[in-house]
Amino acid sequence: MDSAIAIHYCDRFHLYSNSVASRMYCSYLGNLARKKDLILLNPLEMHSLRSAIITSLGLSLLLRTGSYTTAIAASLLAIASKFIFKIRNKHFFNPANFGIISVLIFTSDAWVSPGQWGEDWWYVLLFAGTGGTVLKKVGRCDTTVCFLSFYAVLEAIRNFTLGWTWDIFWHRLTSGSLLLFALFMLTDPRSIPDARVGRLIWAGCIAGLTFILRNQFYLSTSVFWALFILSPLTMFLDYLWHSTRFSWERSLDRSQDNSSHEILDRKAIIFEKI
Amino acid sequence: MKIGRLVFIFLLNFLAIICFTPAAWAFCGFYVAKADTKLYNKASQVVIARDGDRTVLTMANDYQGNVKDFALVVPVPVVLKKEQVHIGEPQIIERLDAFSAPRLVEYFDEDPCATNRYRMEDRMPMSAAPAAQESANKISDRSLGITVESRFSVGEYDIVILSAKESNGLETWLIRNGYKIPKGAKQLLQPYIKQKLKFFVAKVNLEKFDSAGYQQLRPIMMAYESPRFMLPIRLGMVNSTNEQDLIVYILSPKGQAEITNYRTVKVPSDTEIPVFVKNEFADFYKAMFQTSYTKENKKVAFLEYAWDMSNCDPCSAEPLSPEELKQAGVFWLDRQPSMQPNFGLPSSNNVFITRLHVRYSRDKFPEDLMFQATSNRESFQGRYIMRHPFTGEMKCEAGRQYKRSLPQRLEREAQTLAKLTGWNIQEIRKKAKVVSNQPTSWWENLWKN
Numbered sequence: 112m113d114s115a116i117a118i119h120y121c122d123r124f125h126l127y128s129n130s131v132a133s134r135m136y137c138s139y140l141g142n143l144a145r146k147k148d149l150i151l152l153n154p155l156e157m158h159s160l161r162s163a164i165i166t167s168l169g170l171s172l173l174l175r176t177g178s179y180t181t182a183i184a185a186s187l188l189a190i191a192s193k194f195i196f197k198i199r200n201k202h203f204f205n206p207a208n209f210g211i212i213s214v215l216i217f218t219s220d221a222w223v224s225p226g227q228w229g230e231d232w233w234y235v236l237l238f239a240g241t242g243g244t245v246l247k248k249v250g251r252c253d254t255t256v257c258f259l260s261f262y263a264v265l266e267a268i269r270n271f272t273l274g275w276t277w278d279i280f281w282h283r284l285t286s287g288s289l290l291l292f293a294l295f296m297l298t299d300p301r302s303i304p305d306a307r308v309g310r311l312i313w314a315g316c317i318a319g320l321t322f323i324l325r326n327q328f329y330l331s332t333s334v335f336w337a338l339f340i341l342s343p344l345t346m347f348l349d350y351l352w353h354s355t356r357f358s359w360e361r362s363l364d365r366s367q368d369n370s371s372h373e374i375l376d377r378k379a380i381i382f383e384k385i
Numbered sequence: 386m387k388i389g390r391l392v393f394i395f396l397l398n399f400l401a402i403i404c405f406t407p408a409a410w411a412f413c414g415f416y417v418a419k420a421d422t423k424l425y426n427k428a429s430q431v432v433i434a435r436d437g438d439r440t441v442l443t444m445a446n447d448y449q450g451n452v453k454d455f456a457l458v459v460p461v462p463v464v465l466k467k468e469q470v471h472i473g474e475p476q477i478i479e480r481l482d483a484f485s486a487p488r489l490v491e492y493f494d495e496d497p498c499a500t501n502r503y504r505m506e507d508r509m510p511m512s513a514a515p516a517a518q519e520s521a522n523k524i525s526d527r528s529l530g531i532t533v534e535s536r537f538s539v540g541e542y543d544i545v546i547l548s549a550k551e552s553n554g555l556e557t558w559l560i561r562n563g564y565k566i567p568k569g570a571k572q573l574l575q576p577y578i579k580q581k582l583k584f585f586v587a588k589v590n591l592e593k594f595d596s597a598g599y600q601q602l603r604p605i606m607m608a609y610e611s612p613r614f615m616l617p618i619r620l621g622m623v624n625s626t627n628e629q630d631l632i633v634y635i636l637s638p639k640g641q642a643e644i645t646n647y648r649t650v651k652v653p654s655d656t657e658i659p660v661f662v663k664n665e666f667a668d669f670y671k672a673m674f675q676t677s678y679t680k681e682n683k684k685v686a687f688l689e690y691a692w693d694m695s696n697c698d699p700c701s702a703e704p705l706s707p708e709e710l711k712q713a714g715v716f717w718l719d720r721q722p723s724m725q726p727n728f729g730l731p732s733s734n735n736v737f738i739t740r741l742h743v744r745y746s747r748d749k750f751p752e753d754l755m756f757q758a759t760s761n762r763e764s765f766q767g768r769y770i771m772r773h774p775f776t777g778e779m780k781c782e783a784g785r786q787y788k789r790s791l792p793q794r795l796e797r798e799a800q801t802l803a804k805l806t807g808w809n810i811q812e813i814r815k816k817a818k819v820v821s822n823q824p825t826s827w828w829e830n831l832w833k834n
Contacts (some may be wrong), residue, residue, distance in 0.1 A: 145484070177763055222759040229648035229685065273576040330613045331645040331757045338539040 162206075162301065166190065169207030169296050172228075173288065173335075176214065176221040185210040193301075203345040205302045205338060212339045215332070222238065223332045228287025236290040252302055254314045255293045261318035262289075269326060292334045304345050306352035313348055317341050428630040430478050431616060435758065436638050438610045441714030443473050445604035452589045452602060456564050457621065460582040462611035464534040464545050472540035473604040477712045481634045483702035485690035485740040487652065487767030489666045490699055494774050529554030534583060541594040542605060547584040551575070555584065564588075564808040567623045573676035577617070600667045604712060616754045622747045628683075629746070635739040636710070637758040638717055641691045641765075642739040648685040649741065651679060652767045658802045659795065659817035660771045669769070672806035674742070684749040690740035691765040710736055737762060772798075795819045 165190050176182050189210030195200040196209075214221040231346075263284055270280040297303070297314065302308045317337045324333035432443035448455055483566040509746055530550030537544055549555040552575040559566050564586075577584075587605060621629065635642035643649040653673065662669045677687065707718055715736050743754065776789055799817050813819075 148641075175759075175761070220760045222757075222761060224643055224649075224759070225645045225757075226643065226648050231682065273579045274572065275576050276751065282646070282751050312525060329614070329755075331755065 118199075119357075124226065162299075163190065165295065165299060169205075170210055170290055171211045172295065173207070174211045174214070174221060174225055175227070176218075178218075178220045181214050181218045181221050182250055185214045185221065188213045198346050201346075201349070204301055205206075205296055205299050207299075208296055208335055208338045208342070211335055213337075223288075223335065225286065225288045225331050228291060230282065230285040230287060236287065236294055239294065252298060253307060254297050254310050257311045257314035258291050258297055258318045259284075259290075260283045261315045262322060265318065265322040291332065296338065302345060304348040304352070306349070309348035309352045313341065313344060316344065350367070408412075417484055426655050428632055429621075430482065430632045430634070432478060432481060432636065432713055433605075433614075433616070433642075434635045434636040434716065434758070435614060436717045438612050439608075439716065440611065441606060441608045441716060443478070443714055444603050444608045445473070445475065445478050448602060451712065452594055453591055455564075455602060457587040458559070458564070459585045460577040460617045460620070461546070461585045461607065461609065462582060462613045463609045464548070464583050465585065465607055465609060466535055467539065468538035469608045470537070470539045470544060471606040471608070472542070473606045473714075474712055475601065475603055477478070477705075477709060478604060478634075480702065480709060481713060481738070481740075482632070482706055484694075484697065484700075484705060485634065485692070485738055486690055486701055487654075487670055487769070488699065488701045489663065489769045489771065491660070491663065491771040491773065492786075494772055496775055496777055496779065497783040497787040498779050512776075529558050531555060538590060538593070539605075540603060541590055541597060541599060542587045543590045545586045547586060548581075549578045551583065559586070569623050570620070573623055579766070579825045583809055592615070608714075608716070611783050614756045614758075616756070618743075618745055618750060618753055622745070622750075627746065628744050631743045631745065633687075633739075633741045633743065633754075633756075634713075635741065635756065636694070636713060636715055637737050637739070638735045639758045639760055641688075641761040642736050642741070642756050642758045644686045644741065644743075645757050646752055646753070647743075647750065648651070648681075649688055650677075650681055650685045651688045651765055652742070653805055655770065656767070656805065657770045657772060657798050658803050658805070659798045659813065659819075660773055661816045662802065663771060664770070666769075669802075669806060672736075672808060674744075676805060676807045678744055682749075683744070683746065686754075687742045687744075688739065688765060689742050689767045690736055690738065691761075691763065693764070694736040695763065740801045792819065 165294040167186070168186055170182075170189060174185055176181075187210075189206040192204045192213075195204050196202055196204050209222065211221075214225070248341050266280055266283055270277065274344070297317070320337035320341060321333045324330045324336055327339075330336060425676045430445045432441075434441040434443075444457075444459070470736045531554050534546040534548055536546070547558070549558075552571045555578065556566055574584075585607065589602065598729065616631075616633065618631065658669070674687070677686075696712065697704055706711065706825055710718060717735070743750070772794075774795075775787065779785065781790060795817055796814075796819050799810060799813045800821050802808065802813050802817075
C-alpha cells in the first residue's frame with residue numbers, strides 16, 4: 112500500500128510543481144505590475160510559496176485527472192483566482208477549491224474520488240490536525256474544528272433519526288477525503304473570514320450545505336461544491352465583523368520568533384542589496 | 386536575468402512533466418484461462434447500466450434452494466410500474482462475466498539463437514452461474530401503514546411495490562403474506578422507510594415457472610430514474626457475519642465507475658507467474674484475491690476490469706454485440722448512431738464496463754455501496770502472465786546466456802507467486818521445477834519433514 116501511495120504522489124508531482132511555478136510566475140507578474148523590483152527567488156518572497164504549496168497539496172491530494180493539460184489548467188486557474196477574484200485586496204475563493212471546481216465544470220476528464228483515501232488514515236490526519244491546532248502551525252484551525260463538529264452533529268442527528276447503527280456514522284466521519292478537505296482546504300487562512308465569529312458562522316454554513324448536498328442531492332463531491340458556493344460569503348462576513356487580516360509574512364515572523372533577530376539582519380542585508 | 390529565471394522555471398516544469406509521465410503499457414498476450422464467478426460459492430451479480438440519472442439495474446444471485454421459497458425484498462428509490470420491470474437473460478450476465486473475468490495469458494520464449502517468432506496456445510474456459518432468492522405476496526393493509534403502490538407479474542415473478550410508514554407494519558405485512566423474514570430485519574428496514582424508499586418484493590409464480598420449464602431463476606431487471614447511484618447491501622447481511630461476494634458490472638457511456646464511500650483498489654495484475662498455474666488458475670486466483678483482500682484489511686472494493694466494450698486485448702470472450710448490450714440494460718446506443726465509417730473495425734459503441742468485486746461482511750462494510758461514474762477511461766484488466774521457457778537445442782552464446790539466466794527467472798516467478806497467494810515457496814519451487822543455482826539459506830530445510 113505504501114508503494115501505491117508513493118506512485119500516487121509521483122504521478123501527481125506535476126500538479127504540485129505547476130502550482131508552485133504558477134504562483135511564482137503570477138507573483139513575478141504582480142511585482143512587475145507594481146513596479147517593485149523584487150527578485151523572484153529572494154528569501155522575502157519565498158514565504159509566499161507556503162500558500163502555493165498548500166494549494167498544490169490540495170490539488171494533488173484531491174483532484175484526479177488523466178490529462179496533463181487539465182492538471183496544468185487546474186493549477187493555473189487556482190493561482191489565477193487569487194489575483195482575479197479579490198475585493199479590498201483579499202481573494203475570497205479558496206484557490207485549490209476554485210481549481211478543482213473549474214476543471215470539473217469546464218473539462219471532461221477531471222474527477223474527484225471521495226473514497227480514494229479510505230478510512231485508515233483518519234487517526235493520522237486527526238493527530239496532525241490536532242497537533243497543528245495546538246501548535247498553531249496549520250492556519251486558522253478553529254474553522255476546521257467548527258466545520259467537523261457541526262457536520263458531525265448533523266450526521267449524528269440523521270443517523271439517530273433514521274435508526275442506522277453508529278458504525279455508519281463513524282464510517283462517514285472517518286472518510287480520509289473529508290478530513291483532508293477539513294484540514295488542508297478549509298484552513299487556508301487568506302481566503303476565509305478574518306474575525307473568529309465570521310469564521311465560525313462560515314464553517315457552520317459550509318457544513319450545513321455539505322450535509323444537504325450529500326444527503327438530499329446525493330452529490331458525492333458535496334464538500335467542494337459547498338465551499339465554492341459559500342466562498343463569496345467571506346466578504347459579507349468580513350464587512351460585518353472586522354479583524355486583523357492573516358498575513359503569511361507575520362505568520363512566518365511569528366513562527367520564527369526565536370530567530371527573529373537573525374531574520375531582521377538578513378532582511379536588512381537584502382534591502383541593502385536591492 | 387529575471388527572464389532567464391523564468392525560462393529556467395518553465396524548463397523545470399516541463400522536465401517534471403516529462404519525467405513523471407507514466408510509461409505506456411501495451412496490453413498484449415494470449416488469453417488461456419479466466420477466473421469467472423463460478424469460483425465462488427455464493428456470488429451475487431449485479432449489472433448497472435447508467436447514464437445521468439437513468440438506471441437499468443439487473444440483479445442475479447446464485448439462489449440454489451427450492452424456487453417456492455424464493456423471495457426478494459429490495460429497497461428501490463421510486464415506485465416501479467410493470468413496464469419498468471423486465472426479465473433478463475441469464476446468458477447476458479454470463480457473457481459479461483466471461484468478457485471481464487481476470488485472465489491468464491501465456492507466452493513461449495523464442496529460440497534465443499533464432500529470429501523472433503512466437504506461438505500461442507488458446508484454451509477456452511467455462512461459464513458463470515446466475516440465480517436469485519425469495520417469495521412474494523398480495524394484500525394491502527392500511528392499518529399496518531403499508532400501501533401497495535403497484536402489483537404485477539412479469540415472466541415467472543409476481544411483483545409487489547410497497548411503501549411503508551414504519552418497519553413493524555412492513556414486517557407484519559411480509560410475515561402475513563408468507564415471507565420468512567429473518568430476525569433483525571426490522572431494524573434494518575426502518576432506515577430505508579425513513580428515507581422514503583419503496584420496497585420491490587418479488588416471489589416466483591410456481592405455475593408459470595413450471596409451465597415454462599425453466600431450470601433456474603432468471604435475472605430481474607428494473608429501469609428507473611433517480612439521482613441515487615447506490616446498491617443496498619445491508620439487508621443481505623441480516624444475521625450473517627459471513628463474507629459475501631458481489632460482482633458489480635457497471636456500464637456507462639462516460640468511463641470507469643468507482644465506489645465513493647469505500648476505497649476502490651486494483652487487483653494485482655501484469656505479474657509473471659510459473660507455468661504450472663495454468664492447470665490451477667482458479668485456485669491461484671482465489672488465493673491471490675483472498676491475500677489481497679486480507680492485506681487491504683478487508684474493507685476495499687477491487688477493480689477487476691475496466692475497458693471500452695468495443696474491444697479487448699487479449700479477449701477472454703468476444704465483445705458483446707449492440708443487441709447483447711441492449712439486453713444487458715444499455716439504453717443509450719440508439720441515441721448516438723455512429724456517423725463515422727468504421728472501415729471494418731469494431732465501431733466504438735461508447736459503453737465502458739467496470740467490473741468491481743466486493744467481498745463484504747457486516748463489520749467491514751457498514752454502509753450501503755455508493756457509486757459514481759468518472760471520466761477516467763484508463764483501461765485495466767486482471768492479467769497474469771506465464772512464459773514457457775525455450776526447451777530446444779541452443780548452441781550459440783545467446784543461448785548459453787539464456788540458459789544461465791533461466792533459473793533466476795523461474796525463482797523470481799516462484800517468489801512472485803508465493804507473495805501473491807501466500808502459498809508455500811518450497812511447494813511452488815517443486816512444482817515449478819526451479820533448480821536454484823543460488824545456495825539456499827541453511828534454515829530453509831531445517832524443520833522440513
